[in-house]
Amino acid sequence: MRLQFVLSQIGNGLRRNMAMAVSVVLVTFISLTFVGAAVLLQMQVGNMKDEWYDRVEVSIYLCPPDSSVPACAGGEATEQQVEQLQDVLTSDSLSPYVEEVFLETKEQAFEAFQERFGDQDWAQRITVDQMQQSLRVSLVDPELYQVVADEVAGRDGVEEVIDQRSILEPLFLVLNRATVLAAGLAAVMIVAAVLLITTTIRLSAMSRSRETSIMRLVGASNFFIQLPFMLEGAIAALLGAVLASTGLWLGVRSIIENWLAESVRWVNFVNTGDVLVVAPLLVAIGIVLAAISSLVSLSRYTKV
Amino acid sequence: MRLQFVLSQIGNGLRRNMAMAVSVVLVTFISLTFVGAAVLLQMQVGNMKDEWYDRVEVSIYLCPPDSSVPACAGGEATEQQVEQLQDVLTSDSLSPYVEEVFLETKEQAFEAFQERFGDQDWAQRITVDQMQQSLRVSLVDPELYQVVADEVAGRDGVEEVIDQRSILEPLFLVLNRATVLAAGLAAVMIVAAVLLITTTIRLSAMSRSRETSIMRLVGASNFFIQLPFMLEGAIAALLGAVLASTGLWLGVRSIIENWLAESVRWVNFVNTGDVLVVAPLLVAIGIVLAAISSLVSLSRYTKV
């Protein structure tokens, strides 16, 4: 009898404030979509760091024959100089930092070059000799790049030391800015959502104030009076969260899986599986929002 | 007396439904921001088309000495072949389509190459001889590329005919997809905004139904009763539009003018001036939204 009564109350409330309930759903939907997008962007950043920071190396470019850099005044790096450098990198003082050292020959460099630019017309006229030898050093801790660079830079036969990480920084910068933007939009929308749920509950309470006052008069408990309002808010927020999860899933599927991941193969993109990880979080946030809003508005509008 | 009365009514209404008014402002803010972003993205696309479609040319690459393309089996394009091609392009049959023909020599190609890749290490070892001659044809109507291509392709000394526009297509694709995304979010948010303004007005009308019924009783005209509600909605929508314009202005300033435009110099980006053009549009949309919502809700909730 009681459950049925509460359910009919909720149905009444939602029907009576239809426009309001729909707008709560939509606003929760959008705000949680941004929350989800921010989380997915950070997952993407994490993915890429995991993958690339492990693979990225310090490249020690060795002097080519005709370099204009002063350190290479002595002409092309000799085999002896290369061996000396390898010794330094594997010496006791550096070996704790260095994981692996690997010499990229001109031929290997040419292959990598052709792989990247091979479809361009002019690349076909580049010769192996125009390429450059380099030592590729992978580090135990990529953050400690400077130790290795200080030790190696300026030695004979070294033209330039480059930390590949620095090439990736602008990309991470863009991704991080996008995260901030999404999080900012999410914050604004969440404020709007909380205000909205608060107002929905309040509106619902106002439009049913007669019922409520009569129920109070005949001795209904506070909890019993407030439950339908709270559930109304929670249902709307939940629907919003489900929509947001669906939206993100579809977005990731169409934009990333079916498009970006097809054309840009060298990045490990987030996928719909990650969305399924984020979805419960969104649902939880939605419910927490509804609960907070309920507490705020109900204590004010339906007191005994 | 009347104006003052209406103003005090509006003040009362906004104060009483503070949470609601704030959420209308926020939701209108976000929805109009997306509208603005969509418009700016399309302006950007327009900008780039205007600028680039005028400049882009059909490039007729002439055979280099060592080409693997069958059409170039005869070795490097001779001067005579080049002259013949120029004659074809300026002949009566093609001249209506062709605006200008210009021969890019190897030296000029090298210069352009160095300008683009000069800061890369390997580019310094590319020689002038590795570059390629080409005829650059600018068209009267860039859409009629095929006419020229059909006439020229396969002639002696022609290695390949390339329409530069096709290089830009992926970029426009990305921008257009971003526009669709922004417009989609804008649409959802506008629906939410309309529902919200409707409900705000309705809530306002409900919470003042005593006043309203008394005013009706003493003979206040419909317009006089409804005006404060309409103005409330309009003020909230207006504030949202102003916030959206400010947000876009700050966004364009910090993201585009201070960052993208600094690092990517070859694109003619939209700027804060364009935001000022979009702003009145946003304000107009906000006011139209409010007006529609008012009509819908007031006819239902404050009838005589």
Place this chain on the structure above:
Amino acid sequence: MIRFKKVSKVYARGARPALDQVSLEVGRGEFVFLVGASGSGKSTFLRLVLREERPTHGSVFVAGRDLANLSQWKVPQLRRQIGCVFQDFRLLHNKNVFDNVAIALQVIGKPRHHVMTTVPETLEMVGLAGKEKRLPHELSGGEQQRVAIARAFVNRPAIILADEPTGNLDPTTSVGIMRLLDRINRTGTTVVMATHDDEIVDQMRKRVVELVDGQMVRDQDRGVYGAAR
């Protein structure tokens, strides 16, 4: 002033009519009691005069105008000629006495100086001089009803409709309100008052119209409440 020609009003489909073929004429300056049991259609009668409802059959004329031909946007004009008083006073709780009365002039766009002179005059007349700054809950029920009457009368309407104006008041206070309405009636204003209060009706000896289940069963000059019982 008010003329009903065979007026019927049915609210919901199938329900019995709230008013049934009522024909009645109230002249300028008359004082009419509308009596009858609960649900007999007294409030419906008054709502028809105010054009808050439209008759299902028949026609209603107020101040010479056929309300059936009155377009929606002219209804406010009609209401400015009619003052209303209710059992529950219908005052604005957050406005003081002066503002509660002044609102009737403000919403019809009267200039400030007109408001400033007319409102105190009317408050004086209903016996509330000096209480302009009080809020409604700082007044007794009788005083609140006087504010409501002042609001109804402040722009000198041709007609005053009162729906059980003494329903919430004790007998002593009720007599005071009736004296006030009588005094307003003597200024030439038509007064139609719906009431249950037999003592008052018997005491005033005005024209009495009795409704039973929506039908007019009695129209008696200088009548009493219970004559038809």
Place this chain on the structure above:
Amino acid sequence: MIRFKKVSKVYARGARPALDQVSLEVGRGEFVFLVGASGSGKSTFLRLVLREERPTHGSVFVAGRDLANLSQWKVPQLRRQIGCVFQDFRLLHNKNVFDNVAIALQVIGKPRHHVMTTVPETLEMVGLAGKEKRLPHELSGGEQQRVAIARAFVNRPAIILADEPTGNLDPTTSVGIMRLLDRINRTGTTVVMATHDDEIVDQMRKRVVELVDGQMVRDQDRGVYGAAR
């Protein structure tokens, strides 16, 4: 059943008290009329019993419990022992007669079969058998008040509070309602009724408590309305 010990109630700071040092005891099964002019504090008295308001001074005991010590979440329990009837009926417009009465049992979690037997029984008692499916607006005022009384009485409370229950009703209908309340009183239920209706008070000859400006000026067994005038 109800005991007031020097109870005062001041609503707004500085205003005169709505109740002023009222001491009163109402025994089990008594019938008490609370009379007094508008604003004399009758409704305030009833609100204190219901604990809708708390006294500024003094203490209120209801059914043996000191309301000052009653924690907020036990208030519903208190209210289940008190039935309320008001001038404006306070029915739910969109629910039929049966549901309007049943709600009083549903919200306190009574099982379905209990509701199904008790509600018709009570409706029978108040004389509404056969009208279970009607909506409130399909009933006369007197019948609506009977529904309200049925709702107040359906879970057999120890006390019934009635705030001007006949204020909206014509004299004939009022008498019917008074008979019903008297019958309920005879089942052993304490009834406290605030009213202006002198005829009814004079006719019933029950205990009469009169308030003037919040002070109790009379407590008379088998009293009449106007004795103190």
